[in-house]
Amino acid sequence: xxILVCIKQVPASNKVEVDPVTGVLLxxxxxxxxxxxxxxxxxxxxxxxxxxxxxxxxxxxxxPQAKAVIREAFAMGADKGALLSDRRFGGADVxxxxxxxxxxxxxxxxxxLILCGKQTTDGDTAQVGxxxxxxxxxxxxxxxxxxxxxxxxxxxxxxxxPNELEIAKVAYPCLLSADKDIFQPRLPSYVKKMKTKDREIxxxxxxxxxxxxxxxxGLNGSPTQVKRIFPPESxxxxxxxxxxxxxxxxxxxxxxxxxxxx
Amino acid sequence: xxxxxxxxxxxxDPKALTEICPFEAMEEKDxxxxxxxxxxxxxxxxxxxxxxxxxxxxxEKKETIDKSQWQGITVYVDHVDGEIHPVTYxxxxxxxxxxxxxxxxxxxxxxxxxxxxxxxELLHYGVDKVFVYDYPQxxxxxxxxxxxxxxxxxxxxxxxxxxxxxxxxxxxxxxxVAARMRTGLTADCTILEMDENTDLSQIRPAFGGNIMxxxxxxxxxxxxxxxxxxVMNAPDRMETTHGKIIPCAIDEEKLKxxxxxxxxxxxxxxxFIESADVLVVAGRGVKKEEDxxxxxxxxxxxxxxxxxxxxxAEAGWVDAKCxxxxxxxxxxxxxxxxxxxxxxxxxIAGMNNSDCIVSxxxxxxxAIFKTAHYCLVGDLYDIIPKxxxxxxxxxxx
Ligand SMILES: Cc1cc2nc3c(=O)[nH]c(=O)nc-3n(C[C@H](O)[C@H](O)[C@H](O)COP(=O)(O)OP(=O)(O)OC[C@H]3O[C@@H](n4cnc5c(N)ncnc54)[C@H](O)[C@@H]3O)c2cc1C
Ligand SMILES: Nc1ncnc2c1ncn2[C@@H]1O[C@H](COP(=O)(O)O)[C@@H](O)[C@H]1O
Numbered sequence: 001x002x003i004l005v006c007i008k009q010v011p012a013s014n015k016v017e018v019d020p021v022t023g024v025l026l027x028x029x030x031x032x033x034x035x036x037x038x039x040x041x042x043x044x045x046x047x048x049x050x051x052x053x054x055x056x057x058x059x060x061x062x063x064p065q066a067k068a069v070i071r072e073a074f075a076m077g078a079d080k081g082a083l084l085s086d087r088r089f090g091g092a093d094v095x096x097x098x099x100x101x102x103x104x105x106x107x108x109x110x111x112x113l114i115l116c117g118k119q120t121t122d123g124d125t126a127q128v129g130x131x132x133x134x135x136x137x138x139x140x141x142x143x144x145x146x147x148x149x150x151x152x153x154x155x156x157x158x159x160x161x162p163n164e165l166e167i168a169k170v171a172y173p174c175l176l177s178a179d180k181d182i183f184q185p186r187l188p189s190y191v192k193k194m195k196t197k198d199r200e201i202x203x204x205x206x207x208x209x210x211x212x213x214x215x216x217x218g219l220n221g222s223p224t225q226v227k228r229i230f231p232p233e234s235x236x237x238x239x240x241x242x243x244x245x246x247x248x249x250x251x252x253x254x255x256x257x258x259x260x261x262x
Numbered sequence: 263x264x265x266x267x268x269x270x271x272x273x274x275d276p277k278a279l280t281e282i283c284p285f286e287a288m289e290e291k292d293x294x295x296x297x298x299x300x301x302x303x304x305x306x307x308x309x310x311x312x313x314x315x316x317x318x319x320x321x322e323k324k325e326t327i328d329k330s331q332w333q334g335i336t337v338y339v340d341h342v343d344g345e346i347h348p349v350t351y352x353x354x355x356x357x358x359x360x361x362x363x364x365x366x367x368x369x370x371x372x373x374x375x376x377x378x379x380x381x382x383e384l385l386h387y388g389v390d391k392v393f394v395y396d397y398p399q400x401x402x403x404x405x406x407x408x409x410x411x412x413x414x415x416x417x418x419x420x421x422x423x424x425x426x427x428x429x430x431x432x433x434x435x436x437x438x439v440a441a442r443m444r445t446g447l448t449a450d451c452t453i454l455e456m457d458e459n460t461d462l463s464q465i466r467p468a469f470g471g472n473i474m475x476x477x478x479x480x481x482x483x484x485x486x487x488x489x490x491x492x493v494m495n496a497p498d499r500m501e502t503t504h505g506k507i508i509p510c511a512i513d514e515e516k517l518k519x520x521x522x523x524x525x526x527x528x529x530x531x532x533x534f535i536e537s538a539d540v541l542v543v544a545g546r547g548v549k550k551e552e553d554x555x556x557x558x559x560x561x562x563x564x565x566x567x568x569x570x571x572x573x574x575a576e577a578g579w580v581d582a583k584c585x586x587x588x589x590x591x592x593x594x595x596x597x598x599x600x601x602x603x604x605x606x607x608x609x610i611a612g613m614n615n616s617d618c619i620v621s622x623x624x625x626x627x628x629a630i631f632k633t634a635h636y637c638l639v640g641d642l643y644d645i646i647p648k649x650x651x652x653x654x655x656x657x658x659x
Contacts, residue, residue: 134438
């Protein structure tokens with residue numbers, strides 16, 4: 001079984017703030033980590049491999065530093081990894097990101113199963129997986145909260161819907177987006193980390209892709225454009241009650257009685 | 263392709279320039295600044311850097327589409343087994359508002375099996391046309407046939423914009439359709455506005471909700487956006503109906519799928535915090551798990567439900583389904599009382615549309631007070647028991 005997991009490097013802290021005066025983004029801390037939701041996808045791949053055997057590859061698109069998350073995946077047990085990195089991939093929205101990933105995936109080989117995380121903590125769209133499946137023309141299912149059976153011709157999963165669970169068998173090749181909590185991700189192993197520290201990570205640029213048309217990548221291949229960014233509004237209509245607890249409780253009681261909640 | 267050109271001679275302090283970039287996409291080597299693959303083209307370096315140091319160079323205009331060929335605003339009718347999800351009505355309300363600005367019709371796209379009767383209901387909300395694809399193969403949501411139907415509809419009707427609820431189904435279907443149409447899709451929009459030239463302004467929280475991004479899809483049609491439940495206002499149901507139902511046909515060859523639904527298991531009926539009129543939210547100001555009983559009691563007395571911030575969900579004190587915020591649920595109750603919640607932007611993003619926001623916090627500088635309508639500076643362990651007593655006394659009387 002050939003399994004591929006899509007992993008992304010994200011900022012370790014999302015505490016970017018906007019300076020209210022200058023409108024400049026302030027960042028605290030430059031650390032990066034693997035997108036936490038992708039750990040679940042990777043763990044799912046590792047669990048499946050324990051039953052079926054096979055090879056787990058990981059792919060990531062990002063700056064050269066993103067190799068770190070591929071190393072981390074090696075330390076968790078992944079076998080192969082490739083990074084798609086090129087300045088011309090910069091500024092990609094969902095469409096261009098998914099297209100680049102799909103091109104990179106085709107470059108890497110044929111996979112029975114592709115796994116994605118539920119969402120990223122920086123892009124936060126939960127859309128990339130589904131768009132990748134379209135480019136590859138394979139079926140996909142999101143909100144996969146359980147794998148119930150792995151067979152030669154397909155995989156049976158549980159999809160979480162608001163009021164029900166749907167159990168479905170999806171034929172290979174296919175793409176699944178794993179929910180958080182599908183499996184508990186293991187910690188990277190120090191031994192594996194040392195063993196894989198020299199393992200090759202393939203780096204592909206636009207020139208390695210099947211489609212070399214620059215207009216399909218990065219900002220140019222992105223139909224959506226960010227017109228501007230601005231800090232969220234704060235609310236001006238407010239009352240402050242800075243009083244003794246008894247007084248506040250009393251006022252609150254009257255307020256919510258008047259609004260007929262009691 | 264538009265690009266950033268760096269004029270090294272205009273840079274006095276290379277380090278200061280690289281610091282401007284929030285994505286670490288600028289590198290300095292031997293006094294020379296370059297841009298790497300992390301660049302998101304936010305162009306802050308152009309704006310905030312020394313004048314002329316970084317230049318944004320646009321290239322020849324892309325081939326432009328004829329926007330007048332794309333008419334109408336479509337809402338995808340989200341449903342499971344014909345049970346229409348209420349986000350659909352909220353989006354119809356929004357679509358009507360957007361459409362009136364540019365005098366376009368409002369369409370609903372309804373696909374499923376034996377749904378023709380249910381389609382009637384949509385006519386009570388001011389849709390001009392409901393396009394119905396009724397086939398047994400569309401009984402359950404499956405990605406390939408649903409996408410095929412969507413494609414068929416878009417090619418025939420050419421709507422300028424499509425709104426989809428950010429539900430389990432919507433979140434899978436909309437991206438797949440967007441990729442097939444080679445168009446843009448903006449997830450989880452909180453504000454939508456229509457420009458005269460039919461460009462849809464899509465506003466959503468970005469970077470973990472710390473800032474808002476205003477997004478356009480200027481050169482592609484249709485423009486696609488998803489919106490979470492309870493973000494837009496639901497329109498009132500009208501007694502009379504308006505508009506008509508249009509049955510549609512598609513080549514059944516396109517309805518094949520490699521997904522085989524084997525079984526459907528009903529989950530235990532849950533109470534969703536989205537549907538509560540009153541929410542009492544526990545934050546980290548609640549010190550011990552046992553103390554949640556006090557929060558629960560208040561919620562019960564007000565006929566509401568308990569909700570929580572992320573740390574409490576992560577600690578397992580409260581079910582993760584009760585988490586409010588960016589990585590939790592978006593809620594819009596009539597009354598929300600936050601108890602010991604600091605008001606991190608990721609939390610605020612999930613509740614700032616609530617009608618009446620009451621916040622209890624000991625710290626008068628807490629960020630939550632920027633959002634609250636009633637800022638109660640005090641100890642929740644003092645205020646809540648007293649409030650509970652008063653309510654009980656009033657109820658007993
Ligand atoms: C990408 C991302 C997504 C996130 N998504 C979410 C999300 O969906 N939802 C969410 O909630 N968080 C989310 N977070 C986390 C968020 O940033 C905050 O860490 C979290 O909301 C803080 O929870 P809190 O207010 O309960 O705790 P704290 O920030 O610790 O605040 C506790 C507050 O209680 C007050 N307090 C203490 N004792 C008392 C007392 N006795 N009486 C009254 N007040 C008291 C304190 O003054 C303080 O203000 C996210 C973070 C990231 C990076
Ligand atoms: N740059 C990337 N490189 C690799 N995988 C990605 C990338 N961006 C998104 N993904 C995958 O797509 C999923 C959803 O991402 P998003 O749509 O950004 O929320 C992630 O959990 C990853 O599995």
